[in-house]
Amino acid sequence: MGDQAGPGPGVSVRQDLRLLEAAGAHRDGAFVRQLAHEAQLPEPTARRLLRELARDGYLHELDDGAFTLRERASPRPAADGRALREHVRPLLSSLRDSLSAAAYLTLYDEGEIRVLEIVDSPHAPRVDLWVGFHEAGHATALGKSVLRELDEEARANYLSRHSLTGLTPRTITSREELLRQLDSAPAGPLSLDRGEYARGTTCAAAPVYSGDRVGAIGISFRSDRMYRTTEVRARLLDSALRVTRRLTLPGS
Template sequence: MLDESAASPTLIQSLQRGMHLVAAVTEHGPLTARVLSEKAGICLPTTYHLLRTLVHEGYLQRDDDGRYRLGDQLTFVAQLESRARSLRLVREVMAELAAQARVTVSTGVLCNDEIVISQFVAHPGVPRFDCWRGMAIPGHATAIGKNILARMQPQRQAEYLSNHPLDALTAATVTTSWRLAAELTDVDIAHSDQQYRYGISCTATTLADDTLSAIGAAYSSDRSQRQRDRIDDLLLGAAQRISNAMCPVRPEHVGNSQA
């Protein structure tokens, strides 16, 4: 037989009521105290008392029009949760692309004055080459680097290139500024054929988020043109899915219904 404390746990009624108010705002969006009182089934004076406490603690905030919305405490938690879900989806899409196209997939981002690998999924069918999370890659010799360079503002691009000489990594590496400029005209998709490592070709396309970032697929240079075109198509589809997942969640998007 359960003892009394286990059978009838002690509940803090004011906490329950406060959570009911938060749940109503989360579900319906910004609401007035009167509407919250009706939806939560709490008398209006008690609702005002609870709302003052929730605003003071940062769980809700009161707008100038008298309605209450989620406060910084909860919107921050919602953003963290969303980013965690997004990262899982990004990894899933990258792994799916790697398996489907038999490519090694990586994402890169401009960080300060370096283009850095942020995610990496290897495929056993692709010759191994140096690539890991946090690694700075040469912008002029990689597809990810070229895609990011092509979208930089002219001054920032010039600063990057002045700090990063066009070193010859293979006989195919572009080492003159005019040739590189010709390869940076396409801001949607970029290619590199044995310019970074012999036997490795890669293609990259844009990721739409708040930073200069790109996703790339590396594969053996003996792939046929038909196979390369298919990789491009699959990469573009994966980039769209990842871009959607990486869209940041803003406070106004949490519980955006009006009442």
């Protein structure tokens, strides 16, 4: 997991919004160089993001290489409830199938880390949720991913209301050690849980955003399974960006 981290989902989506605003000002389309200039982005960055936005249905790439906004029939769903789950489930299903691991989505809501969706299968079973995730933020990759993104005040507030219970021999139960790990983790945007929540289970997670709300997308799998960390990292970060776009950008 020592790869150099690129921009996190939050940064990328802010860049997306600038590009969408620029594209929206050109009814007949505009080329990469012009959109990059108007969005104040390097041209290679703009080209990559524009193609990703076209792939995900936010823009249309014309035959001459210009980009235009796609027409939207309906606004994006609210950032909770059934509409949200239906909106992001295909992305979670794709992540599950690509890594053969159960996929999860959480959001930090009213001071708690809440699981919004789990997508698993007989070949990719979910972890046994024997302790609620809202009480185990210190012991799960999903929880640590959220805690890493909170500001100092919000993080302190959460930790003041939740005890660092030892769930397995690997669980971090020292506040100082947890904070040290959150602030110095070498995995860039990724957080890991190696048997801290459930014996024999490894989890990895990356942050997602719904506007200014933080959450996390993650996977779980048996610790004795071998994964290429570069593949897990790439798949998670790509999925995190696509989920963040789905939760934040206008329409879908």
